[in-house]
Amino acid sequence: MAVELRDFSWQRMIEAVQAVRERALRATAALERAGIPYAVAGGNAVAAWVSRVDRAAVRSTQDVDILVRRSDFEAVKAALEAVGFVHAQVMDVTCFIDGPGGNPRDAVHLLFAGEKVRESYPLPTADVTERERADDYHVVALEALVRMKLNSFRRKDQVHLQDLIALGLVDASWLSGPGGGGVSPRVPGVRRRHPADRVHHRAGPDPEDPHPSRRTARATASLAGSWPAHRLGRARPGA
Numbered sequence: 001m002a003v004e005l006r007d008f009s010w011q012r013m014i015e016a017v018q019a020v021r022e023r024a025l026r027a028t029a030a031l032e033r034a035g036i037p038y039a040v041a042g043g044n045a046v047a048a049w050v051s052r053v054d055r056a057a058v059r060s061t062q063d064v065d066i067l068v069r070r071s072d073f074e075a076v077k078a079a080l081e082a083v084g085f086v087h088a089q090v091m092d093v094t095c096f097i098d099g100p101g102g103n104p105r106d107a108v109h110l111l112f113a114g115e116k117v118r119e120s121y122p123l124p125t126a127d128v129t130e131r132e133r134a135d136d137y138h139v140v141a142l143e144a145l146v147r148m149k150l151n152s153f154r155r156k157d158q159v160h161l162q163d164l165i166a167l168g169l170v171d172a173s174w175l176s177g178p179g180g181g182g183v184s185p186r187v188p189g190v191r192r193r194h195p196a197d198r199v200h201h202r203a204g205p206d207p208e209d210p211h212p213s214r215r216t217a218r219a220t221a222s223l224a225g226s227w228p229a230h231r232l233g234r235a236r237p238g239a
Helices: 010-034 042-051 070-081 142-152 155-166 195-201 212-225
Strands: 039-041 064-068 085-090 093-098 107-112 131-133 138-140
Touching (some): 010 064, 010 070, 010 107, 042 064, 042 138, 042 155, 070 107, 085 107, 138 142
Parallel strands (some): 039 138
Antiparallel strands (some): 085 093
16 A cells, blocks of 8 residues: 655644643643652653753654553543543553544553563563652653663663663663672662673763764663573664
């Protein structure tokens, strides 16, 4: 089937970004009013953290991922339906489509706190208490966000981790336990395999490598390589 191409349009691009922002703010405002604990997760959480360092490094995303407790689901459902969202189950994902005629791409996706998104994941998602307050919403804490990104570790998760490393939000201290080894104090369950791994987590450009993108790719591979052994079969950047 041939793809129908429309004219190039700055306006359409801007509207796409604004629609995600509006959807996220409408959903979080509804949860705030209902007094339901939650945290913005996924790409919007990464963007929120990245913007604290360098606005130019922010990546747009079509996803609105929100972390809630399963025990609060009925309250979440009532709060989101009250502001126009429609509950749906799409490919085992609990989501709320934006209006009766909405597209599953234009949806709020729920993540359930303390549960594994997939059984193969090493760890469950964070709890809603692992969050920080932004201007008008709550966002997943950085440590929990990195843990969740390592859990899923799809290509976009790898890119998000590279962004966090490149900006110095994640550095060598994340893989250094007491005395320089053992379990990471920042991401529980992660073990550093070799002291040399820390070299790849220095903030700022590597003076011996003129290509920062290569440095961050190595850093992400090192971080992922320190994940529990049963994740070794998954694809890694730079491998």
